[in-house]
Amino acid sequence: MKKLWDISPLVHPDAPLFPGDEPYRLQWTARLSPQCPVNLSALTMSPHVGAHADAPLHYANEAPDIAAVDLDAYLGPCRVIHAIGCGPLIRIEHVEHAAEGLPSRVLVRTCERADTVWKDEFTAYAPETVAWLAARGVRLIGLDTPSVDPASSKSLDSHQQLLRADLRVLENLVLDEVPAGDYELLALPLKLAGACASPVRAVLREL
Structure with a gap:
């Protein structure tokens, strides 16, 4: 059996989320009993809680929603690049050492341990790094923090670069135990x- 790395954080009521986002809530609508044959629950949450895929609609009106995006970007060969402690932005010099034979999916590990509480300061992508990766055939990028843009950004330059290059993105991953190298992303x-x-259950599988 090929080894799997689950790179999704636990989704729970205290999971970190952007201020103002809807937290995860679970409500039981039916419970197993002599009168009821099943347990049933209902969920309320922002789709940005936990590991998730942004749709272009998140940062552009009239852009595709998550139901309309092609799925092939989220499945296939992937490279994990370590840029631990690189500072507020992932810059080209933090990833170019791993550019040879780059697959079309790139995840960057920026943290020794992914945050389990909300912090205003976290590492994001520099927009020129997004453009540089796109120019090398990358179709999906990801990272182990809440967003490809800083929390304080109003222009969302890296999200807009995703839009221009038609890239997909995964945010809030947990790469704590994942060595740098190549994998299959699911x-x-x-x-x-x-x-x-949309939430995702993000997994890496050894090649």
Whole structure:
């Protein structure tokens, strides 16, 4: 059996999320009993809680929702690049050492341990790094922090670069135990009509 790395954080009521986002809530609508044959629950949450895939609709009106995006970007060969402690932005010099034979999916590990509480300061992508990766055939990028843009950004320059290059993105991954190198990525979004994002159960499998 090929080894799997689960790179998704636990989704729970205290999971870190952007201020103002809807937290995860689970409500039981039916419980197993002599009168009821099953347990049933209902969920309320922002689709940006936990590991998730942003849709272009998240950062551009009239852009595709998550149900409309092609799935092939979320499944296939992937490279994990370590840039631990690189500072507020992942710059080209932090990833260019791993550019030879680059597959079309790139995840960058920036943390020794992924945060389990919300912090205003985290590492994001420099927009020129997004463009540089796209120019080398990358179709999906990801990282182990809440966003490809800083929390304080109003222009969302890296998200807009994703839009221009038609890249897909995964955010809030957990890469704590993943060595740098090549893997198979499996991280399919749900087919949620009209949604700006979707939770994913992101997994890496050894090649």
